[in-house]
Amino acid sequence: MYHLGIDVGSVSTDIVMLDENMEIIEKIYLRTKGRPIRAIQQGFNMLKDKYKDEEIKSVGTTGSGRAIAGFLVGADSVKNEITAHAVAALELDKGVRTILEIGGQDSKIIILKDGIVTDFAMNTVCAAGTGSFLDRQAERLEIPIERFGEYALKSKTPVRIAGRCAVFAESDMIHKQQLGYDPSDIIRGLCEALVRNYLNNVGKGKEIESKIFFQGGVAANIGMKEAFERVLNKEVIIPPYYDVMGSIGAAIIGKETLKKKKAKTNFKGFNIADSKVVSESFQCKGCANRCEVVKILENGKEIGCFGDMCGKWTERLVV
Numbered sequence: 001m002y003h004l005g006i007d008v009g010s011v012s013t014d015i016v017m018l019d020e021n022m023e024i025i026e027k028i029y030l031r032t033k034g035r036p037i038r039a040i041q042q043g044f045n046m047l048k049d050k051y052k053d054e055e056i057k058s059v060g061t062t063g064s065g066r067a068i069a070g071f072l073v074g075a076d077s078v079k080n081e082i083t084a085h086a087v088a089a090l091e092l093d094k095g096v097r098t099i100l101e102i103g104g105q106d107s108k109i110i111i112l113k114d115g116i117v118t119d120f121a122m123n124t125v126c127a128a129g130t131g132s133f134l135d136r137q138a139e140r141l142e143i144p145i146e147r148f149g150e151y152a153l154k155s156k157t158p159v160r161i162a163g164r165c166a167v168f169a170e171s172d173m174i175h176k177q178q179l180g181y182d183p184s185d186i187i188r189g190l191c192e193a194l195v196r197n198y199l200n201n202v203g204k205g206k207e208i209e210s211k212i213f214f215q216g217g218v219a220a221n222i223g224m225k226e227a228f229e230r231v232l233n234k235e236v237i238i239p240p241y242y243d244v245m246g247s248i249g250a251a252i253i254g255k256e257t258l259k260k261k262k263a264k265t266n267f268k269g270f271n272i273a274d275s276k277v278v279s280e281s282f283q284c285k286g287c288a289n290r291c292e293v294v295k296i297l298e299n300g301k302e303i304g305c306f307g308d309m310c311g312k313w314t315e316r317l318v319v
């Protein structure tokens with residue numbers, strides 16, 4: 001029997017399957033590309049020949065597209081990312097006090113005490129430091145993102161990069177490149193700038209206590225871990241499945257929800273991979289962000305929205 005967890009973010013959609021001992025037996029990472037339904041269907045296509053619907057005992061969803069995902073798959077729980085990340089970290093270590101999480105397009109900090117979330121902050125507006133920002137800088141420097149950390153560790157004299165926001169960091173980095181600085185010094189400088197930016201914005205006013213977990217796709221970059229450790233002067237731990245902690249948390253919450261209710265799963269089955277779902281997009285003019293909001297329709301009926309930075313459209317349907 002298995003427990004499914006789905007984390008639908010604006011950059012990636014992650015699906016995990018846990019066994020009864022909470023061990024990961026499947027881990028799927030897909031690009032959302034503005035089409036979360038399609039990403040989930042793709043993931044289910046990869047699973048439907050390997051597992052039977054009856055083998056799924058529970059399913060939980062999280063992430064900015066959690067409501068849509070929940071409706072589509074028949075989720076037993078639909079929870080925000082803060083709770084999902086905290087639950088996954090606590091499953092590994094009850095003593096975790098701080099979670100630094102940096103994903104594809106947003107970042108967050110979660111503060112815990114005695115296994116309970118006492119404070120958190122999220123940054124969905126400034127892109128500096130997020131995965132997509134780092135991807136773009138890697139492309140600009142013509143260095144694969146997977147090697148960014150290795151380059152950063154080689155540097156002896158990091159270049160100071162202005163990291164106040166993505167636009168400043170990028171233009172300052174280009175300037176330093178033009179001046180002929182060594183790429184490893186630029187990359188280390190960039191990691192330091194992004195860590196400073198994160199701590200000044202997301203981490204502002206927060207007590208960062210050990211044990212500290214670093215989660216999200218950006219934790220793959222050892223240069224960022226090292227920069228955090230240097231600035232905080234504390235050990236930073238990267239958990240083994242740092243990149244799918246949200247979906248692991250969602251799977252655990254789904255399991256616990258059913259256990260409490262003593263109910264059976266609502267899982268609709270892997271065949272939703274073949275159902276007819278369409279999406280259309282519109283631009284929200286609610287503020288200067290002008291978000292490209294994606295509306296999901298099943299047989300002509302709206303089942304959810306995706307892509308709004310503030311939650312104005314998605315929250316109408318959040319369970």
Ligand code: SF4
Binds near residue numbers: 285286287288312
């Ligand atoms: S969805 Fe929210 S953040 Fe985006 S443009 Fe509309 S009001 Fe602004």
